[in-house]
Amino acid sequence: MKQAQVLVAALTLGAVGLFGSRARADEVDDYVKKLIDLDLRVHTMALEFRETPPPTPDAADRRVLDAQVQLSIKNYDEAATMALDVVEKYPNSRAYDDALFLLGEALFQARDFYSARHYLVEAVAKNTGSKSEQQALQRLVEVALHTGDYDNVDSYLTRLQNVPASAMEPTVPYVRGKYYFFRGRLDDASMVFSSIPATNPYYFQARYFLATLQVKRGDLAGATKSFDDLLKQQAPDDTGKDIQDLARLAIARIYYERSQFDKAIEAYSSIGRQSTYWSEALREQAWTYIKAKDWQRAYRSVNLLLLYDPDTADAPDLRLLEGNLQLRMSNFYLASDEFSKVRDEFEPIHRQLQQVIVKSQTDPAYFDSLVGKSLDKFDIGAFVPPTAAKWVKSEPDVARMMTLATDVGEMQRDLADSQKLVERIEHVMQGSGRVGIFPDLASARTKAIEMTNLVVETREKFVRKIRAIIDSVLTAEERKQLDHLAIERDGYERQTNRPTTDEGVKAHERTMKGQFGELDRQVSEMNVEIQALEAQLVAVEQYYRVSRSEQKIRPEDIEGPVRDMRTAIDELRAMHDKLREEIADATHDAASSGSADQAEHETAQKLSEVLSKELAIERQAAARLGGADRAQVDRIYDLLARCDAIDVQLNAFDKRVEGQVGVRIATVTRYLSGAKEQLALAGEKLGSVLDESKALGGGLAQAMFTRVAEKFYDLVVRSDVGIIDVSWGLKDQKTQAVTKLTSLKNLELKALDEDFRKVLEEDK
Numbered sequence: 001m002k003q004a005q006v007l008v009a010a011l012t013l014g015a016v017g018l019f020g021s022r023a024r025a026d027e028v029d030d031y032v033k034k035l036i037d038l039d040l041r042v043h044t045m046a047l048e049f050r051e052t053p054p055p056t057p058d059a060a061d062r063r064v065l066d067a068q069v070q071l072s073i074k075n076y077d078e079a080a081t082m083a084l085d086v087v088e089k090y091p092n093s094r095a096y097d098d099a100l101f102l103l104g105e106a107l108f109q110a111r112d113f114y115s116a117r118h119y120l121v122e123a124v125a126k127n128t129g130s131k132s133e134q135q136a137l138q139r140l141v142e143v144a145l146h147t148g149d150y151d152n153v154d155s156y157l158t159r160l161q162n163v164p165a166s167a168m169e170p171t172v173p174y175v176r177g178k179y180y181f182f183r184g185r186l187d188d189a190s191m192v193f194s195s196i197p198a199t200n201p202y203y204f205q206a207r208y209f210l211a212t213l214q215v216k217r218g219d220l221a222g223a224t225k226s227f228d229d230l231l232k233q234q235a236p237d238d239t240g241k242d243i244q245d246l247a248r249l250a251i252a253r254i255y256y257e258r259s260q261f262d263k264a265i266e267a268y269s270s271i272g273r274q275s276t277y278w279s280e281a282l283r284e285q286a287w288t289y290i291k292a293k294d295w296q297r298a299y300r301s302v303n304l305l306l307l308y309d310p311d312t313a314d315a316p317d318l319r320l321l322e323g324n325l326q327l328r329m330s331n332f333y334l335a336s337d338e339f340s341k342v343r344d345e346f347e348p349i350h351r352q353l354q355q356v357i358v359k360s361q362t363d364p365a366y367f368d369s370l371v372g373k374s375l376d377k378f379d380i381g382a383f384v385p386p387t388a389a390k391w392v393k394s395e396p397d398v399a400r401m402m403t404l405a406t407d408v409g410e411m412q413r414d415l416a417d418s419q420k421l422v423e424r425i426e427h428v429m430q431g432s433g434r435v436g437i438f439p440d441l442a443s444a445r446t447k448a449i450e451m452t453n454l455v456v457e458t459r460e461k462f463v464r465k466i467r468a469i470i471d472s473v474l475t476a477e478e479r480k481q482l483d484h485l486a487i488e489r490d491g492y493e494r495q496t497n498r499p500t501t502d503e504g505v506k507a508h509e510r511t512m513k514g515q516f517g518e519l520d521r522q523v524s525e526m527n528v529e530i531q532a533l534e535a536q537l538v539a540v541e542q543y544y545r546v547s548r549s550e551q552k553i554r555p556e557d558i559e560g561p562v563r564d565m566r567t568a569i570d571e572l573r574a575m576h577d578k579l580r581e582e583i584a585d586a587t588h589d590a591a592s593s594g595s596a597d598q599a600e601h602e603t604a605q606k607l608s609e610v611l612s613k614e615l616a617i618e619r620q621a622a623a624r625l626g627g628a629d630r631a632q633v634d635r636i637y638d639l640l641a642r643c644d645a646i647d648v649q650l651n652a653f654d655k656r657v658e659g660q661v662g663v664r665i666a667t668v669t670r671y672l673s674g675a676k677e678q679l680a681l682a683g684e685k686l687g688s689v690l691d692e693s694k695a696l697g698g699g700l701a702q703a704m705f706t707r708v709a710e711k712f713y714d715l716v717v718r719s720d721v722g723i724i725d726v727s728w729g730l731k732d733q734k735t736q737a738v739t740k741l742t743s744l745k746n747l748e749l750k751a752l753d754e755d756f757r758k759v760l761e762e763d764k
Contacts, residue, residue, distance in 0.1 A: 063085055076109045120136045460493070492610065523580055
């Protein structure tokens, strides 16, 4: 900075010496002053430019804060990425410990328990007893509960227990109690939960666990009182309200076990519809009514549950239950209608499943091939008919299959996304806007563009002025050449839109981004149309499913068009995603600070060449001038010489910027090369996993398919049995009616016999 100040003072004194004698400045003098100021700015910019600026002291802290924000809004992947950046780049910063815990926490919330454990173990290695370390220890205990790997958990609990009471986090005893509870150490759990005071935020949870411990020990009366005491307290938050609803469920279940059905129903009814557990309470309430043989109310509960969630996993069983309840109430025609609807809906599905089973018997690798094709985008519809998929997801075998496929499929998608990200980074680095990758270099380029545009504007202005001065001495050939060059220059000027201030550069950038933003908006409208198409397709499928008994179209006839439509929607969505990516890349490349508009740069260079040609011709003609005109032209030449000097500096500065871009790009390229090697290794490992998964998944798929087929066979059989029961019920009803009529007839005949006997006796 001292060098810059000395330079400014020297140039200012020179300017005073050069122009101080003039009493009045003309336009040339004004522009000379502007160029002197511009020259100072260029020198200052060059002196202040740093090829490798040091990171800001608070860079790590700011990244940790950003990670905390992302974690709070449940953007776990982004939070993990930010925290990992601090862990890898700033291992000696004060934010490192917090970043380690945040990384483990984000991975835990994303349910990546094994990766979370790796970083959480590192977070507790220092044994400082800090807040983040206590939180990490607790998470390690919870990771153990999720994974079933309890190594070192006792040491974690010991460390938590040794934390001074004044520094202990309120969650510590609660986590320790949970661990003891789920490990079956009931006495230890009871002791820990009992020690949690009412001021602790986890007091409600602790009291609920204590009541549950009483249930486990068989003390139902004590448990009921404990749950009831919990209900009498004011819930501190929404979590407390959920715990109270769990307490109401527990009380209802205790009453049910005691056959106190009225009290059980009252407890179930106390759970509001807005509660998370309302549907569960309604389901159990229905069975309580059944246990109490109150068929009418049981039917109402089941019917309400189906209205609330018609796609619930046990909906087919509930519909059969509705039929059986109608049968119990002697509503035979309603029961027959319900059983018939269930049979009509699920019998075609069962036939489809049987056809697939027959096909698999002739092709042993049938299920293996299905698994291999669908892991990248797993769809249960690849194994069972789409109409049956929603009913079978709750099956244990199906859940296992879906977990396997989802895990491997996520690996494939993550690997593909990583490869795509590397490709996009390479595209940006190879493009004209690669300087925009580095904010400090982009800012320097923006300043240089502003100054370059000001120099070009000055050249244009004074080349025109020279033309006006020398017009009278031009030869016909010179005039013809200059006119031709003027037309060419005018064409290039029309192609350029050169901002000459920092705000102008930014305004130009905003304009370009706005235009691409409008394109992005139009593409977003296309996405809305795609979503509408998908919604219509789902609605058609739902309507067909609901009204299948009334439809004349066979399921196999509608599956083909639906599959084709879904394929077309997938293609449209892929096209939409590609357009969005291209618009994002173009928006980046359009930024003045990024690519500096390569086409405009080329146009500016051509414009400079035209101006140089014009100036060369004008110099020839100016030699024939004399007097004041010649002096004025010479002054303009001096001004243009200053422009040349500034151009030399700006070109040198731009080379420095571009050189630093190359150095940094080389560094990024080395990182990318390492990342590509790692991705290649990961791809090879994933390939082997896929091969193993195909065999394992094929076996699971076959077992799952068999179970599903049995389930739908059971539904069809139970529907037929229900229809038979209805027939027997009707027969029994008619038999009872006939028996009753026969009994009445016999009674009447007996009465007539008695009457006639008396008459006959009187006649005798």
